[in-house]
Amino acid sequence: MLTFAYAVILLIITPGPGVLTTAGFGAAYGFRPSLRYVLGLFLGTNMVMLAVITGLAAVVLSVPWLRVVLLAASTAYLLYLAARIALAGSRIAFIEAKSPPGVLGGIALQAINPKAYVVNTTLMTGFSFAPDNFAFEIVAKVLILNAIWIPIHLAWLYAGTVLHDLDLPDRTHRVINILMALAMLAVVGLAAWSATLLK
Template sequence: MLTFAAAVFFLIVTPGPGVLSTAGLGAAYGFRAGLRYVIGLFLGTNIVALAVISGVAAIVLSVPVIRTVLMIASVGYLIYLASRIAFAGSKLAFIEAKAPPAVLAGIALQAINPKAYAVNTTLFAGFAFAPDNLAFETIAKLLIVNAIWIPIHLGWLWAGASLHKLNLSETNQRRINYLMAASMLFVVALALYSGLKQT
């Protein structure tokens, strides 16, 4: 069980679309606005976990066309989120983003996030610690994952929001937003590279 908990920690804490977008939204919009997004991520990651546990994800993702569509949707959505973070507070009319992404945005990201499926598949298909009682093991794993997931994401949100609270100059705030957005785009590039290697 401790090995499983350690695996959960390291798989979740590493920068991926969820934690990077959480920190980015915290930096761009503050803690309270980012919290609504984290609630969406939380719901979304549990929906993905249930899809993996039930086998629905394996069936759906076994179709190459669906995998490709999800990858394209994921990349497109991450680029969209990166642009919202980069241009938060911008006065340019065509890119102004007054309202931060909220609950539905978090759910949508997890639903198309390749890392969410990979992490949940790794965690729920491996690391057996109660092979004679699958129901107990599955419930215990869900509780452990959420007990670790919540503070990690709140920590990333707090880190981003701490930058937001510093009341930096508009130029410095814009630089931070650009840096957060660039980090997300780097993840997009890695996802694309990984996806192309598998085809």
């Protein structure tokens, strides 16, 4: 169980679309207004988790043309975000938010977020700690995952609001932007790699 919890921390804390946009909305709108978006991400994550547990995700992703469409849409979106981050000026620009975040925006992101599917599939199908009681193991995994997911995303949201208020040099802003863009590109690479495993 501890190994599973450790894996959850490592897989969720790494930058992906969810945490990067969470920090971006925190920087743009502040902590409290962005909680609606984080709630959407939370609901979306749990919907993806349910789709993985029930096998619905495997069924949907087994349709070749649909898998290609979803992969193309998510890859294009992630590349767009990476470009926006890397090419931003001297401000930290996780994303440029033009409208207040909402619950539906968070749910929608998780629905096309390849990292959400990869992470949930990895966690739900691996790291078995109660092989004789499948129901207990799944319920325990869901509870542990959510107990870790919530504070990590709230920490990223807080980090975005703090970074917004810091007066960092332009060079530091640029380095942060490029590092975050590279993290987004790594997610794109992971999505492409996971797609080859599903064939």
